[in-house]
Amino acid sequence: MHAFRSHSCAELNKSNVGETVRLSGWVHRIRDHGGILFVDLRDHYGITQVLCDPDSPVFAEMEKVRSEWCIRIDGNVKARDPELVNDKIPTGEVEVFVRDLEVLGAADELPLLVFGDQEYPEETRLKYRFLDLRREQMQQNMTMRSDVVTSMRKRMWDKGFREYQTPIITASSPEGARDFLVPSRLHPGKFYALPQAPQQFKQLMMVAGFDKYFQIAPCFRDEDPRADRSPTDFYQLDMEMSFVEQQDVFDTIAPVLAGVFEEFGGGRKVDAPNEWPQIPYAEAALKYGSDKPDLRNPIEMQVVSEHFAGSGFAIFAKLLEQEGTEVRAIPAPTGGSRKFCDRMNKFAQQEGLPGMGYIFWRKQSADTIAQEQGISVKEVNAKIKAGEIVLGEEAAGPLAKNIGPERTEAIRQQLGLGVGDAAFFLGGKPKAFEPVAGRARNVIGEELGLTDKNRFAFAWIVDFPIYEADEETGKVDFEHNPFSMPQGGLDALNGDPLAVKGYQYDLACNGYELVSGAIRNHKPEIMLKAFEIAGYDETEVKSRFGALYKAFSYGAPPHGGCAAGVDRIVMLLADQQNIREVMLFPMNQRAEDLMMNAPSEPATDQLMELSLRVIEQD
Missing domain, CATH: 3.30.1360.30 (GAD-like domain)
Structure with missing residues (x-):
């Protein structure tokens, strides 16, 4: 027999009655009924009821066991009396009489209970996340997340895309949020950055001729936290295609997402992708007061x-x-x-x-x-x-x-x-x-x-303005993605910049932005003009975006794509209001990891090795 288990805690049923089995898991709940101990033994897959009475050779040991101890038991499978069958669990027709017991890991007094639906402060849950994750709802959320990612990957492969991995350590690039900087030991005084998105790399891949790219990509942004956004890192379904127009991107990604929502949405209605409305940004602002309207x-x-x-x-x-x-x-x-x-x-x-x-x-x-x-x-x-x-x-x-x-x-x-x-x-x-x-x-x-609570209502928001003017100074800057192709190309940039719209789009669902993307600006002369309007001269553009500028000078194809937020999608599917409920080890509202004690102060020798020193703030 295997050292730890012959079956999982979700496998046993009436067909196993009479067998000797070995189970391992956590003590979910203990009940003492007149000297007979009933223990719900839990693993990742489910729960099996085991029982131990004074006739068992390990009864005295079982009496010492407490909630959330990790144990192994050997025993005989017995059929439950008909009136005691539990229809709520797959193993509800049987129970296991314990003949042998081994404590694999004893547990100290628990800071939070795994059994039941008790509410605990988020700070406690995040500090003891390894316990919080044992709870049934959290196990379901993380399992769903894994299944959703698997489904996304399969659907993208079925669409003819291949998955490629882009760098995690790269150069700083303005993507609309603050970078996480990484000091270089080999190049004192210089810094790498964690990528806010694979934006430039995936565009360079299109120039390199790869045609269809996707990735479940980690992204890093030093942002202020919100209920639907992580303050540090998140994952997105990132994709890019060559020789496409805006509608081609819609026709590609919409069935993928519709399929995921139909598969994991619990029967809630999902409109057919060809019925998803395309709403201009200005109309969305007027009618709904938002560029991510809840059309339910x-x-x-x-x-x-x-x-x-x-x-x-x-x-x-x-x-x-x-x-x-x-x-x-x-x-x-x-x-x-x-x-x-x-x-x-x-x-x-x-x-x-x-x-x-x-x-x-x-x-x-x-x-x-x-x-x-x-x-x-x-x-x-x-x-x-x-x-x-x-x-x-x-x-x-x-x-x-x-x-x-x-x-x-x-x-x-x-x-x-x-x-x-x-x-x-x-x-x-x-x-x-x-x-x-x-x-x-x-x-x-x-x-x-x-x-309508029983529906996922999608809408493409299109025709985003590329520029905005500061109300006080009148200075024109990018309102949205600076890499978007302006509608009308170079000619459009010779008029009023505030009237210029981009081939940029978002996909909204139930009041959340799930997807953001654009047809990219792939011509160097348009790129220079677009940045010039926002106050960037040619030297600065070539300095900040040198690789893209050079690549566009060597036969760049028209290309476009988008990125879908994995965490936010799972949050909607799991019917959660807070994105931290679907992330394994999230930061708290202050961007702190209470479990791993991050961020932490570096050791003096680490700072010296990186040629850095910390300046105390007043």
Whole structure:
């Protein structure tokens, strides 16, 4: 017999009754029923119930065993009584009577329990991650992650791609985040960098003629942490193709991702890739307040500035006199109650705004009609009863009183709302209020039950602007990927830079950015002009991106690609809200590894060897 096990803890069933078996694993739970010890023994694959009574030669030893001890047992497989069968686990029809026991690893008192669903502070979970990972949910998450990566690889190979590995130690390159720098021992005073992405290498591979590349690539960025982003490192499905246009990239990667979501999405609906909408960036910002809209939520914002210009609502009326301002409405079907409107107003205040204007529509009251017609409420009720008056809808809320019935009716008609509905309003320069408007849209959809939870809703966001201007200085810089091909090529760069759009795209799903990519700028003259507009002269471009510039001068093919965030995809599939739930050994919110004590102070001899010294900060 094998030294540690003849079966895993998920294999035994009725067909094994009568056999002598050997199992190894962790003590998941111990129950003492009148002198009979029942132990749930767990390994990576499942759980088997083993039992030990005073007739067992190792009963005294088994009494010493505690939760999370690692043990080996030998025993006889017995059928459970019919009334004791556990249908929830594969081994639920049998149990093993223990004849021999070996303690492989005793456990100290546990800082967190593996059994059960107890909640622990994240700091505790990350410090003792090796214990946290034993928990059932974490085992499932990591298994899913492994399976998702395997599925991605297979699907990419089936598409005719080959996997290649690009360097981990490279040169510093501006990719939109801070680099992790690595000091060179052999070249004092100089630094390597961990790659933010394989961007330049994969483009160089296209110039080298490899045509179709992919990689499950580690990427390193010194970023501020968020719930959906690691502050240090992450993995992405990275791909690049030669001789392609934007639609070719979509047609390649979309079926791969759709297949993964269908395979691991637990039956949730996945639209066919050819049905994924392509939404221009400007339209996404206007309708959804985000370049990663959650399309499970049907709410679309609209511009309603004309209804407030010159109105009795002075705040918006004066605001609209300023250049570049507008007022947008967020429709809220079924949200027509003062209680809900007040709740959303409080949300806006928590977001740092003074509040959020609203109008809600309700059935007319007899009081309102009485005031309008100058008669008593009693007379109104009599006329309603006689059918002489039919109650319509009326607009309520402070905004409605300020702008009057004609304007509120025009707003209602534009938004397609009716009795029982509401609308919320934000004004100013769009870039300033869009993020709050987008979050408000999401909250409204959630609170009113409008968001379809049983669906993965994908959308390509296209036509990203290449440049943006600093509001204070007016300086033009890249807004997005500097390596994107401008739509219209070199000619487009001779006009207004803020009007230039790139062949750049993101794939959004359920409010998260899953994919980012572009058709690349592969012509040296366009590359120089694009960087010149952003303030980089030819010398600096050749210094920073010398390899790309040279490569583009030696017959570069048109090429494009994208990268899909593996961690974020698994987070969605596992129905988790925090990306650390699907990463084996993540950092905490302060970019610290509490388990390995990183970052740590280097030893003096290490610094000397690297010709470095640490300067104390004030």
